[in-house]
Amino acid sequence: MKRITSIIIFALILFAAGCTKESSGKQDKKDLPDRTTAEAGPRVIAGTMSIVEILDDFGYKNVVGVPSSRHPMPELYAKTEKIGKPMQPDLEVLKRLNADIYLASLGSKPTLDKLFQNQNIKTEYVDLNSYEACLNTIRHLGKLTSKQKEAEHVIQTIEAKTLEVRRSVHGKKSPKVLMLLGSPKKLMMGTKLCYTGSLMEVLKIHNIANDIGNFDKTYVPINIEEIVKHQPDVIIRLTHTKAEDTAESLRTEFAKNEIWQKVKAVKEDKIYDLDSNLYTVSRNIRIMNAVENLKEIIYGETEN
The missing domain is CATH 3.40.50.1980 (Nitrogenase molybdenum iron protein domain)
Known part of the structure; x- marks a missing residue:
């Protein structure tokens, strides 16, 4: 009888240990980043508020750095790390963030090219200097971030309003x-x-x-x-x-x-x-x- 009781107790101990191990495994898995639900698209730094606002229109979450600005930051990026001024970003912060791409305005190219020389920072400059250039850039950023549908919605909204205003002043x-x-x-x-x-x-x-x-x-x-x-x-x-x-x-x-x-x-x-x-x-x-x-x-x- 004692032998049977010992066997039962031993079995219960093994069962409990197995449950503890399984539970611990589930907890560890839960603590890991869920890469299957991560947003498609590169990890980007938005170098200007113009770019920040375009990405915000898309609802794009994979933004790891934004500029310091006197203008209000969209809620989506309220806790995103600041990189400094658009024309004088902090190189140490940029290196630490290690983004896939740094997005900046075309007008900042001469200054940033000098600053980023030999820094191994992949930079792309976008044109926001005219109405048509803005629409083209919105479309391009939509493709870059896998947000083509959202980008086309933004463009169609802008064009519809523009057409409405043009019709109102016709003649x-x-x-x-x-x-x-x-x-x-x-x-x-x-x-x-x-x-x-x-x-x-x-x-x-x-x-x-x-x-x-x-x-x-x-x-x-x-x-x-x-x-x-x-x-x-x-x-x-x-x-x-x-x-x-x-x-x-x-x-x-x-x-x-x-x-x-x-x-x-x-x-x-x-x-x-x-x-x-x-x-x-x-x-x-x-x-x-x-x-x-x-x-x-x-x-x-x-x-x-």
């Missing part, structure tokens, strides 16, 4: 518009090749830069004599720093400068400051907001 004559960038100390004129200029083209807004010359650059130095000659009805201005202070100083400059006083838009105070959140950073689905806003500013001048 209306655009006032002559001068697009300026900068401060009183350094003013540049926006051509049809700059981002805002491309939106003007989409809405068939009369950009006097097209009358002054056939430029191959996005922004060119102003020629006040030519501006007076072509007499813009409206001036729109964009600045990257301290917009309110710069706007006030520019108005003061216009008011005391005799040459600017010969410009119709200045005499009639038809000067509008553009929201930098719409016309510089937000080049994703919110392109629609910029198109709508530009239409209200410019074609609102022609409404009775």
